[in-house]
Amino acid sequence: MKERIIEMARSYFISVTLINVAIFVTGTLFRPEQTMGYEAFLSPLLFGFLTVIPTMILYSKKELTVRQLLCRKAIQLLLDIVIVIAVIFAGNDMNRETIIAAVGVAVSIVVVFVAVHVIEWMLERRTARELTEQLAAFQKRNGEF
Numbered sequence: 001m002k003e004r005i006i007e008m009a010r011s012y013f014i015s016v017t018l019i020n021v022a023i024f025v026t027g028t029l030f031r032p033e034q035t036m037g038y039e040a041f042l043s044p045l046l047f048g049f050l051t052v053i054p055t056m057i058l059y060s061k062k063e064l065t066v067r068q069l070l071c072r073k074a075i076q077l078l079l080d081i082v083i084v085i086a087v088i089f090a091g092n093d094m095n096r097e098t099i100i101a102a103v104g105v106a107v108s109i110v111v112v113f114v115a116v117h118v119i120e121w122m123l124e125r126r127t128a129r130e131l132t133e134q135l136a137a138f139q140k141r142n143g144e145f
Contacts, residue, residue, distance in 0.1 A: 008052055014116050016048035022108035030101050047084055054079040081109050
């Protein structure tokens, strides 16, 4: 359970960092004239939390097949998109500008989602490599290799 919490925290902080970048890019593209107050610093924290919720819901203790994992990740991505767009655009009139902005947000969510998973994979790969090297050194020292 502790490992799961650490994994979700790592995912959260990576997401928040990338959400900041995504907000900057989409804001620059769609509303370059708009400025924001200090409360805008809270939105990446909120969106990061909202995107961790599907991770908690879709968690499985069992080892998943590749197909099951990809299916869960696709569902998680769709939930992330729906949740974030619902929060951002709740109460807005549906017009051309809103739809274009929503598509831009959806694209940025996909980019952030993929980037988070690539970064997590790279971190896990590095950890696995270090553990393998430590195990090989241990076995060599103890004559088991």
